[in-house]
Amino acid sequence: MNIKDLxxxxxxxxxxxxxxxxFRISYIQCSSVVKSxxxxxxxxxxxxxxxxxxxxxxxxIASMLKGEERVTIDVKSNGIFxxxxxxxxxxxxxxxxxxxxxxxxxxxxSMKDFLGxxxxxxxxxxYGKFEPMIGITELKNTTxxxxxVHYLQTSEQIDSALVSDIHFDSSKEDCPLVSANGLLIExxxxxxxxxxxILETQLLTLKPxxxxxxxxxxxxxxxxxxxxxxxxxxxxxxxxFYCRCSLDKFKSQLLTLGKEQIVEMKDSQQNELIxxxxxxxxxxxxxxxxxxxxxxxxxxx
Numbered sequence: 001m002n003i004k005d006l007x008x009x010x011x012x013x014x015x016x017x018x019x020x021x022x023f024r025i026s027y028i029q030c031s032s033v034v035k036s037x038x039x040x041x042x043x044x045x046x047x048x049x050x051x052x053x054x055x056x057x058x059x060x061i062a063s064m065l066k067g068e069e070r071v072t073i074d075v076k077s078n079g080i081f082x083x084x085x086x087x088x089x090x091x092x093x094x095x096x097x098x099x100x101x102x103x104x105x106x107x108x109x110s111m112k113d114f115l116g117x118x119x120x121x122x123x124x125x126x127y128g129k130f131e132p133m134i135g136i137t138e139l140k141n142t143t144x145x146x147x148x149v150h151y152l153q154t155s156e157q158i159d160s161a162l163v164s165d166i167h168f169d170s171s172k173e174d175c176p177l178v179s180a181n182g183l184l185i186e187x188x189x190x191x192x193x194x195x196x197x198i199l200e201t202q203l204l205t206l207k208p209x210x211x212x213x214x215x216x217x218x219x220x221x222x223x224x225x226x227x228x229x230x231x232x233x234x235x236x237x238x239x240x241f242y243c244r245c246s247l248d249k250f251k252s253q254l255l256t257l258g259k260e261q262i263v264e265m266k267d268s269q270q271n272e273l274i275x276x277x278x279x280x281x282x283x284x285x286x287x288x289x290x291x292x293x294x295x296x297x298x299x300x301x
Contacts (some may be wrong), residue, residue, distance in 0.1 A: 012116040013092070014062040014219055015234040022191035022201070025154060025231065026055050026063045026184045027219055028239070033094060034166065034180040039280045041097060045168055045176060046114070051098050052166045052180050053144040058088040058096070058160070059239055060184035061148075065090040071150070072123045077139055079116020080104045087277070092239040095277045100196040115139065119145050122155070125246055152186075159196055163224070165209035181209040185227075202228065243278035250275075250282055259296040262289065 011030040017023070034052040037043070043051060054073050062071045070089035076082065079101065086096035095273040096280045104116075118139045123132045135155030145162040149177055152158040164182035172178075185203075187196055206226075214222040250273045254262060265271070 006020040010238040011058055011240065013239055014223075014235040015063055015237070016223065017188075017234055018229045018231055020229075022066070022188055022195060023229065024186050024188060024234075025223070025227070026060045027223055028060055028063075028182045028184075028216075029180070029216055029219075030056060030059065030182075030239055031095075031177060033059075033239055033241045035177050037096060038177065040241070043098065045098075045170075046080065047098050048177060049166050049168075050114070050144070051083060051086070051096055052177075054084050054086040054166055055088070055094055055096050055241075056164050056182040057090075057144060057148050057162065057184075058086040058182060059094050061122075062088040062090050062094075063184075063237055064186070065124070065146075067091070067127065067198075069127060070125050072121075074123070075118065075144075075147075076121075076141070077116035077118030078104070079118070080106065080109070080114040080236065085277075087104055088239075090237070092237050093242040093244075094239055095243045097276055097279070104156060105251075113141070115141065115144065115147075117141050120151060122148075122151050139275055140263045158176040159191075161185045161200055161203050163203055163206060163209065165291040167208065167210040179210045181214070183223075185208065198229075241278070243275060243280065245278060245282075247273075247282045247284075247288075251288065253282075254292060255295060259293065262292050265289075266293075 001141045011032045016025040033055060035054060037051055038048040054075065058071055058073045065071065068089050068091055070087060072087040075084040081098045083099040086094065087095035116139065119136055120139055121134060121136045123134045125132045135151055137151050137154055140150065145164055148235055149160055149162050152160045162184050166180045168177045169178050170176055185199065190297060211227060213221065220231055236257040241293040266289045273282040273284065
């Protein structure tokens with residue numbers, strides 16, 4: 001397979017604007033990203049479903065940013081997961097994880113209770129800003145999509161609509177995830193409330209996105225028909241589940257623990273380091289421990 005074919009098959013965010021300049025649209029196809037996250041974190045269908053939703057939402061929001069600006073979505077709740085976390089940047093890197101809630105009883109809960117109540121925090125790291133822009137809102141015991149829209153409206157005063165779809169085929173035991181697609185529409189200043197109402201009503205009547213034959217390589221025409229608006233292409237952004245963790249970064253962080261803690265780790269043979277973002281495992285060798293401890297010797301001289 002040549003480089004062009006590989007590029008065409010990568011997960012992507014497709015960005016558009018309607019010709020009347022009233023809406024900007026981001027459409028995502030990211031089944032490979034969600035599959036990679038599920039495999040890395042050994043997730044079942046429920047975990048894949050919820051993590052996939054926040055991975056898509058963070059990627060869609062990040063697609064509206066610049067350069068390597070990034071966004072994080074951090075959901076903490078009393079639902080089936082005590083934490084759902086996703087982080088994405090404009091250049092197409094996305095990562096995330098889930099933390100299960102041991103006190104949640106699935107057997108007596110319905111699907112609508114799985115998200116639970118708590119908070120959703122959205123942070124944006126933007127150029128020219130020394131501190132991240134952080135907005136926190138309470139979960140309303142609804143859906144991930146509704147929570148994100150509520151955040152955008154209350155914290156950023158952006159009227160928007162978000163739909164996403166993660167489709168499984170339970171007959172495929174080895175890899176039941178078939179597709180993961182999402183659509184984020186943000187209203188621009190020259191749109192009005194009537195158009196917002198029409199758009200929201202239209203989206204509520206949509207079938208799951210996998211039900212439509214949307215061209216995976218060039219969805220422009222199909223989305224124009226689906227949304228009943230003439231769209232103009234802005235850009236395509238390839239996306240990957242990607243984490244910038246490394247053994248060297250871990251070793252730098254270990255130095256902040258102090259010499260005694262590192263000696264204790266070495267003596268007890270605690271040499272495994274795990275990145276909670278991507279579940280990558282790293283192992284410290286005896287030479288690594290020697291290098292770390294040598295740092296403190298040099299510092300004291």
